[in-house]
Amino acid sequence: MKALRRRRASENLFRCLSVGAVSLSIGMLALILFSVMNLSIRAFTHNAIEVELTLDGLSPAGSRVVDETPSNIATLNRLIHERIALALGRSPSDATAAAASPKPKLFAPIAASDMAAYVANRPELMGATRSYWIPLSSRLDLYLKGNSIEESIERFGSIDEGEALVRASDVVSGIYTLPVYAEFSQKLITERPGEKQIPKTLFIETDNAIFKVVDQRNDSLDLQLLAGVFADPAIPLRLRIVSRLESQRAISDQEIAEVNYLKDKGFIQTKFNSRIWTHADSTYPELAGVLSAIAGSMLTLVITALASVPIGIMAAIWLEELAPRNRATDFIEVNINNLAAVPPIVFGLLGAAVLLNFLGLPRSTPIAGGLVLACLTLPTVIIASRAALRAVSSDMRVAALSLGASRMQVVTDHVLPAAAPGIMTGVILGLARSLGETAPLLLIGMVVFIGEVPSGIADETTTLPVLIYKWSTGAERAWEPMTAAAIVILLLIMVLINLLLSYLRQRFER
Amino acid sequence: MEGVIDWLMESVGLAPLAWFGFVFIAAMGMASYTLGRIRALSFQYERLSPLRSSPTFHAIFLLVATIVPMIAIFLMLAVLEGPITRQLLITELPERLTILPRVQLNLYIETLQTLARQPEVSLASVFDEAARSRLIVLKAFVRLVGALLACLLGLAGFAVARKFQSADAHIQSYLERLLRSLFFASAAVAVAITLGIVLSLALEGLRFFSAVSPLDFLFGLTWNPQNNEAFGAVPLFFGTLVVALIAMTVSAPIGILSAIYLSEYASRRTRQTFKPAIEVLAGIPTVVYGFFAIIVIAPPIRSVAREVNSWSWTPDGFLAAQPNSVLAAGLVMGIMIIPFVSSLTDDALQAVPQDLKNGSLSLGSTQSEMIRFVVLPAAAPGIAAALLLAVSRAIGETMIVVMAAGQRAQITLDATSDITTVTAQIVTLLIGDSAFDSSKAMSAFALGGVLFLVTLLFNLVALRVVRRNGFSHG
Numbered sequence: 001m002k003a004l005r006r007r008r009a010s011e012n013l014f015r016c017l018s019v020g021a022v023s024l025s026i027g028m029l030a031l032i033l034f035s036v037m038n039l040s041i042r043a044f045t046h047n048a049i050e051v052e053l054t055l056d057g058l059s060p061a062g063s064r065v066v067d068e069t070p071s072n073i074a075t076l077n078r079l080i081h082e083r084i085a086l087a088l089g090r091s092p093s094d095a096t097a098a099a100a101s102p103k104p105k106l107f108a109p110i111a112a113s114d115m116a117a118y119v120a121n122r123p124e125l126m127g128a129t130r131s132y133w134i135p136l137s138s139r140l141d142l143y144l145k146g147n148s149i150e151e152s153i154e155r156f157g158s159i160d161e162g163e164a165l166v167r168a169s170d171v172v173s174g175i176y177t178l179p180v181y182a183e184f185s186q187k188l189i190t191e192r193p194g195e196k197q198i199p200k201t202l203f204i205e206t207d208n209a210i211f212k213v214v215d216q217r218n219d220s221l222d223l224q225l226l227a228g229v230f231a232d233p234a235i236p237l238r239l240r241i242v243s244r245l246e247s248q249r250a251i252s253d254q255e256i257a258e259v260n261y262l263k264d265k266g267f268i269q270t271k272f273n274s275r276i277w278t279h280a281d282s283t284y285p286e287l288a289g290v291l292s293a294i295a296g297s298m299l300t301l302v303i304t305a306l307a308s309v310p311i312g313i314m315a316a317i318w319l320e321e322l323a324p325r326n327r328a329t330d331f332i333e334v335n336i337n338n339l340a341a342v343p344p345i346v347f348g349l350l351g352a353a354v355l356l357n358f359l360g361l362p363r364s365t366p367i368a369g370g371l372v373l374a375c376l377t378l379p380t381v382i383i384a385s386r387a388a389l390r391a392v393s394s395d396m397r398v399a400a401l402s403l404g405a406s407r408m409q410v411v412t413d414h415v416l417p418a419a420a421p422g423i424m425t426g427v428i429l430g431l432a433r434s435l436g437e438t439a440p441l442l443l444i445g446m447v448v449f450i451g452e453v454p455s456g457i458a459d460e461t462t463t464l465p466v467l468i469y470k471w472s473t474g475a476e477r478a479w480e481p482m483t484a485a486a487i488v489i490l491l492l493i494m495v496l497i498n499l500l501l502s503y504l505r506q507r508f509e510r
Numbered sequence: 511m512e513g514v515i516d517w518l519m520e521s522v523g524l525a526p527l528a529w530f531g532f533v534f535i536a537a538m539g540m541a542s543y544t545l546g547r548i549r550a551l552s553f554q555y556e557r558l559s560p561l562r563s564s565p566t567f568h569a570i571f572l573l574v575a576t577i578v579p580m581i582a583i584f585l586m587l588a589v590l591e592g593p594i595t596r597q598l599l600i601t602e603l604p605e606r607l608t609i610l611p612r613v614q615l616n617l618y619i620e621t622l623q624t625l626a627r628q629p630e631v632s633l634a635s636v637f638d639e640a641a642r643s644r645l646i647v648l649k650a651f652v653r654l655v656g657a658l659l660a661c662l663l664g665l666a667g668f669a670v671a672r673k674f675q676s677a678d679a680h681i682q683s684y685l686e687r688l689l690r691s692l693f694f695a696s697a698a699v700a701v702a703i704t705l706g707i708v709l710s711l712a713l714e715g716l717r718f719f720s721a722v723s724p725l726d727f728l729f730g731l732t733w734n735p736q737n738n739e740a741f742g743a744v745p746l747f748f749g750t751l752v753v754a755l756i757a758m759t760v761s762a763p764i765g766i767l768s769a770i771y772l773s774e775y776a777s778r779r780t781r782q783t784f785k786p787a788i789e790v791l792a793g794i795p796t797v798v799y800g801f802f803a804i805i806v807i808a809p810p811i812r813s814v815a816r817e818v819n820s821w822s823w824t825p826d827g828f829l830a831a832q833p834n835s836v837l838a839a840g841l842v843m844g845i846m847i848i849p850f851v852s853s854l855t856d857d858a859l860q861a862v863p864q865d866l867k868n869g870s871l872s873l874g875s876t877q878s879e880m881i882r883f884v885v886l887p888a889a890a891p892g893i894a895a896a897l898l899l900a901v902s903r904a905i906g907e908t909m910i911v912v913m914a915a916g917q918r919a920q921i922t923l924d925a926t927s928d929i930t931t932v933t934a935q936i937v938t939l940l941i942g943d944s945a946f947d948s949s950k951a952m953s954a955f956a957l958g959g960v961l962f963l964v965t966l967l968f969n970l971v972a973l974r975v976v977r978r979n980g981f982s983h984g
Contacts, residue, residue, distance in 0.1 A: 007876055014878035018775060021767030025788045025852070028845045032794065035806045314696035322693060334973075336700045341899065341969040342962065343906020345933050346707060349958040352940060353710035360589075375703045382700065408686040436795025439908035439933070443940045455627075456526065465797045472801050472913060480805065487798050494793065 033491075036484045043485035046273040046286060047141045048133040049106060049262060051083040055119060055126050069116060076112035080134060087267050088258055089208070089229040106258065107134045108284040135275065136268060138285040138478030139250050140259050144268070148477065149251060150243040176211070176230070178204070178221045201253055203240035203260075210257040226257030276485055280451050281467060285478035288471075290486050292453045294493075296366060296446075296461030297435060303370020303457060304377055304434050309427050311374075312381030316423075319382070320389040321411050340379035347376045348440030356444055363445035364460040372444060373434040380433065384426020388419040421508035425501060432497045436490065438465040464490045522653055523626070523646035527591065531584035534657050538664045539577045545668075546572030546675070553677040563681035571681050574688070575671030576664045583660035587653065592623065595648045602644065619645075711962055714955035721949045727956060733919035733930075735939060735950045743932070743957065745919040750931040753840045753911055754904040760844025761904075762897055765851025772852070773859040774881055785856070792849035800913030803842035804834075808914060811838050815926040830927030834916035837925040843910050847900045854899060858892020859885060895972040902968035906961060908933040932957050 057075050078099045084106060085095035111134050119125045135141070142148040202213040204221070209228030213221050240260070246253045262268040279289030315336075323329040351372035355361045361368045392415050400410045441447075446466045454461035462470065464486065471483040522530065550568035554561055561568075596619050600608060607615065625633065626645050633639045674684070719727070722741045730742015768788060772781050815831035818824055862885050870880040886893070916928020917938060930938075939954040 007879070011876040011878045014881070015771075015775060018767045018771035021764045022771045022776075022784055022788070024764055025768050025791065025845075025848050026784065028848075029787065029791050031806070032798070032802050032845075035802065036798065039805065311696045311699050314693045315700060318690075318693035318697040322690060323697070332697050332701055335704050337973060338966060338969050339700055339704055341902060341965065342707065343903075343908070343933070343965055345906065345908045345936055346711075346958055346962050349936065349940075349955060350703070350707045350710055353714055353955065354706050358710075375706075378700060378703065406682070406686060408689055412689075433793070436793075436797070438795065438797040439912070439937065442912075442937050445941075447941060465795050468795075468797045468801065469909065469913065472797075472804065483801055484805075487801060490795065491798070494795075498793075 036487050039481050040484035040488045042145055043481035044273050045270050047136040047144045047268050048271050049268050050131055050133055051080050052131045053079050054129045072116040073112050076115055088227050107137050108287055135286040142478055143251055152241050154239045176223045178223050199245045201242045205238040210261050212253050226254055227261035280453050285476055285482050290489055293462050293464045293467035295453050297463040299366035299457050300370045300463050303366055304373040305431055307374035308377045308381050312378050313385050316382045316385030320386045336379050336382050344376055345439045347372055348443030351444045362458055364448045365458050367457040368444050369441050369446055372440050377430045377434045380430035381427055385423045388422025392418045428501050432494055436465050438469055441466050519647045519650040523650035527588055535577050535580050539573050542576035542668050543569045543573040557677050562678050567681045567685055571685055572671050575667040579663040579667045580660040587656040591652055594652050598648045599645055711955050711959040714952050715959045718952035718956045735953055741953055745921050746932045746935055748921045749929040750905055752836055753931055756840025757843035757847055757904040761847035761851050765848045766855050768852040769855035773856050788852055789849050796909040799842050799846050800909045803838045803914035807842055808838040811835050830924050832928040834928040835926045836915055836929040839911050839915035843904055843907055851896050851900045854896030855893050858889040862888045891975050895976045898968050898972035902965040906965050912937050932961050
């Protein structure tokens with residue numbers, strides 16, 4: 001009886017272990033997908049500034065002439081800075097002055113290059129007033145999404161109600177003094193129990209202005225106006241407590257104030273980040289997109305398919321249908337099986353030595369990348385096609401031969417059509433795998449920065465997995481969500497391929 | 511008239527070569543196909559009985575004979591077009607440019623060639639503009655000469671093939687023989703690829719070993735390729751081994767147990783749901799695993815290591831607690847390899863005869879006893895092969911270690927330190943290099959050679975184990 005109980009316990013343990021192993025595998029899959037998707041959500045939306053621009057001072061030839069593009073972008077930058085300064089409540093003359101030496105940078109210096117290209121072909125836009133959306137700099141974008149700096153907001157409605165809080169006579173060199181009750185000031189100074197002693201920066205926000213608390217006394221606060229128009233800080237006030245001092249974070253106090261002010265006023269809005277789909281790579285995370293990498297991946301895939309599919313199928317036909325059974329054929333078979341298990345990076349070395357150095361193909365191009373991946377995919381295609389050919393019933397071959405067909409006719413007219421769905425499945429699976437391949441492409445230089453969509457197979461480009469690698473090494477934190485977003489796009493493409501595959505399979509099996 | 515020729519030359523120079531070639535090949539091909547067919551039909555009318563081979567075969571035969579040489583010429587043109595136009599242009603450039611250093615001159619012409627593909631971009635300098643249009647015209651000239659050559663060769667092929675045409679010709683068997691050799695050539699391509707790998711690794715590796723002694727490479731303990739001096743690869747082998755070991759520690763039990771559950775315990779329906787789900791893990795690109803390792807796995811490992819360091823009884827800096835760690839890379843690689851182990855093990859388990867299982871159960875063993883004492887021993891060779899293939903996979907895996915394991919070549923047992931591997935070093939050595947003239951770049955090929963040999967050994971042994979024991983997978 002005891003023995004029986006022990007055996008039953010061990011049975012249960014074993015079963016639990018095996019169930020646990022499966023759940024762990026599935027759990028890991030779920031964790032990978034969840035963590036990547038969760039991170040990517042931050043990249044699929046972004047904050048953008050709306051500016052209403054009256055275009056003038058642009059060279060009408062626009063970006064057609066190479067040399068004039070930078071000056072047009074500079075002009076646009078000046079216009080945008082001027083509009084933002086106006087939105088921040090500066091006087092027009094101040095705004096013009098501010099635009100001449102813009103500081104802080106709310107957006108990337110080349111953010112307007114798109115717009116420059118857009119207006120280049122549309123002279124009719126000159127002098128017209130339209131509103132444009134400029135993507136916010138990625139640091140500030142992350143800040144607004146609440147991902148980079150700890151901060152809390154408290155609302156106050158009861159400080160010295162009714163009294164004029166700031167007296168004009170107190171204004172000395174842009175510093176305003178706000179008299180407050182001692183308890184309030186005390187409250188700001190004393191740390192709440194249990195909180196770590198991290199120095200903080202305090203902002204006082206009203207409907208029309210944002211001040212920074214530069215000094216703090218028992219009965220008054222010294223405020224510096226950072227954004228908006230000076231007015232008595234009327235109640236209700238908001239107190240923004242930002243952890244760390246200015247010198248310890250990537251975002252200055254001025255930027256925090258400006259961004260929050262513009263957001264309150266509705267100039268900055270969270271929008272769907274369409275750039276990620278429609279633009280090429282960029283050195284600025286907020287401007288970057290995956291379009292060039294997708295185009296590069298597709299071109300590479302086309303080369304891979306053109307090179308590996310016909311050769312792979314023909315080789316499979318030879319081995320499965322025509323080859324004599326001898327040592328040479330055995331050798332080829334063993335060879336192919338081993339080639340299928342050679343690490344991908346070795347194919348990269350092959351590409352670097354033979355394709356680039358020996359044959360002199362251009363580096364970083366779809367033609368070189370596609371050929372390397374074709375070598376990598378070829379064994380997969382051959383093995384899958386052989387399996388499909390083997391699955392064709394030999395009755396068909398015998399019947400065709402007995403009716404007088406030649407060996408070749410048996411293959412081309414009967415066996416191949418019957419095996420086509422299986423071959424197609426294997427081929428698409430092999431190609432889908434090559435779509436996610438990264439390491440060999442690194443060795444043939446596909447990890448260069450390319451800011452344009454490739455137009456041909458001999459253009460320098462990158463592919464989606466390589467772009468993912470490149471973005472993941474980016475120093476700025478904003479690259480993290482961008483990388484996750486690129487991964488989601490890559491996985492989406494692969495899911496689409498697999499859906500297509502199962503659709504085709506169902507169709508052909510009927 | 512002049513204008514028309516200029517326009518023609520310009521459009522030829524600007525057109526993509528593929529289209530330009532396609533036009534000629536298609537025209538000649540259609541002509542030869544039609545002529546071949548007409549001739550075959552005329553034989554048929556003369557004889558008033560069916561030909562030995564059908565007219566379609568005649569037509570295809572002539573088509574092939576015509577366009578194959580043409581395609582060859584255009585492929586050559588694609589490679590040689592750039593260099594030839596460059597030489598032609600250099601002979602025409604003024605002396606102030608031709609006396610420039612070679613590198614500068616090449617750079618200038620390369621810029622021109624890039625700009626010649628973008629006619630919409632206008633250039634600031636009048637001279638550059640003129641040089642660009644001249645380059646386009648020269649390109650068109652080279653292309654027209656090439657096209658003429660292709661057409662002549664095509665005609666020659668057509669003429670030769672036409673000689674073979676007759677009412678009794680075995681055109682079909684010629685074609686079949688042609689097709690057959692094409693099929694054979696395709697199979698030979700796989701061998702050629704292996705040969706290419708072996709040759710390129712061996713040649714570059716030998717060049718490396720002429721500068722660095724193989725003994726120093728295989729047994730040296732310091733790896734510092736930056737100054738082209740220390741090429742002792744032992745730290746890299748060690749790193750590769752450690753990562754593979756961690757990966758196998760994760761993937762072997764999980765993979766084998768998963769396979770046991772799916773193969774022995776799970777109902778048909780559960781199996782059909784979970785088996786593909788686990789195999790999805792194999793379909794995820796490795797770069798995604800690398801990212802997952804950096805973002806999700808490495809930070810907690812680092813904070814645990816720091817926590818351990820802060821304990822009173824551990825010495826300061828007991829664990830390295832690096833942002834990249836061999837543990838993170840190994841664990842994630844283990845997850846990646848689970849499906850390889852589980853699907854190959856599953857095949858091995860499925861191949862165990864049902865009679866054995868029934869016999870064991872009928873003698874009163876529980877299911878787990880049946881699995882442990884009957885199924886697993888029977889499937890052992892298949893499982894061993896699965897593990898060998900998984901190790902080979904782990905050794906050759908690149909992206910995860912490049913992204914998550916680090917760059918420091920060191921021998922340490924501390925799993926929270928960063929460490930580099932053979933594959934990670936290959937990428938690091940070659941990622942920015944285009945010319946392989948330094949020992950640094952060539953050492954990548956030596957490393958690749960070692961990697962190739964080791965994985966080959968594992969694969970051969972695995973295949974042998976499987977073959978000898980009569981189980982097959984795939």
